[in-house]
Amino acid sequence: DGGITQSPKYLFRKEGQNVTLSCEQNLNHDAMYWYRQDPGQGLRLIYYSQIVNDFQKGDIAEGYSVSREKKESFPLTVTSAQKNPTAFYLCASSSGAASSYNEQFFGPGTRLTVL
Amino acid sequence: AQKITQTQPGMFVQEKEAVTLDCTYDTSDPSYGLFWYKQPSSGEMIFLIYQGSYDQQNATEGRYSLNFQKARKSANLVISASQLGDSAMYFCAMRGMNTGFQKLVFGTGTRLLVSP
Numbered sequence: 001d002g003g004i005t006q007s008p009k010y011l012f013r014k015e016g017q018n019v020t021l022s023c024e025q026n027l028n029h030d031a032m033y034w035y036r037q038d039p040g041q042g043l044r045l046i047y048y049s050q051i052v053n054d055f056q057k058g059d060i061a062e063g064y065s066v067s068r069e070k071k072e073s074f075p076l077t078v079t080s081a082q083k084n085p086t087a088f089y090l091c092a093s094s095s096g097a098a099s100s101y102n103e104q105f106f107g108p109g110t111r112l113t114v115l
Numbered sequence: 116a117q118k119i120t121q122t123q124p125g126m127f128v129q130e131k132e133a134v135t136l137d138c139t140y141d142t143s144d145p146s147y148g149l150f151w152y153k154q155p156s157s158g159e160m161i162f163l164i165y166q167g168s169y170d171q172q173n174a175t176e177g178r179y180s181l182n183f184q185k186a187r188k189s190a191n192l193v194i195s196a197s198q199l200g201d202s203a204m205y206f207c208a209m210r211g212m213n214t215g216f217q218k219l220v221f222g223t224g225t226r227l228l229v230s231p
Binding site: 033040041042043044045048050056058059088090092103104105106107108109111 | 223
């Protein structure tokens with residue numbers, strides 16, 4: 001089945017540690033996205049990538065880093081510089097040009113908790 | 116800048132009844148798209164329906180329809196014949212359709228609870 005997988009589902013981190021969230025898609029989509037969701041809020045864009053080896057900052061990129069070495073994969077690293085990393089993280093992908101209509105497909109999410 | 120407003124934090128509906136979830140938006144883009152997503156307790160965002168700003172007809176997808184009133188800048192989601200499985204968070208989102216990357220802007224969501 002085609003889709004987006006994220007791992008792990010739950011992640012616990014001690015303060016000062018970097019952690020990497022995995023996102024893989026087999027939909028052959030060019031564009032991939034990372035969002036953060038906090039309780040009572042909608043999704044906010046962290047980073048996006050429209051093509052392999054290229055990515056751009058979203059609205060809340062500080063304290064995060066990404067890479068896009070393969071079309072299928074878009075891992076997100078939450079660094080120790082992120083002051084309040086506890087949140088629900090969603091990865092998404094879409095086909096075609098970002099300027100045209102195309103729905104974004106979402107993964108199941110990773111819930112990160114900083115202890 | 117684009118903005119989505121969902122003023123209903125929570126809605127209750129009885130099974131088999133219809134329910135309307137409100138969404139208003141603000142944008143200066145002449146061309147844009149409006150989306151509705153469902154987020155069950157599992158967390159995954161599920162795409163429900165899309166409406167383009169130049170579409171003449173209101174979008175429909177099965178039990179979901181979008182009541183698009185362009186002059187009022189509203190894009191309400193109507194769910195007919197509610198089912199228990201419809202209990203979830205619902206998010207309205209929009210994106211401009213100009214050239215270049217246009218991010219998807221989300222509202223804060225409405226929690227729908229369907230009772231037997």
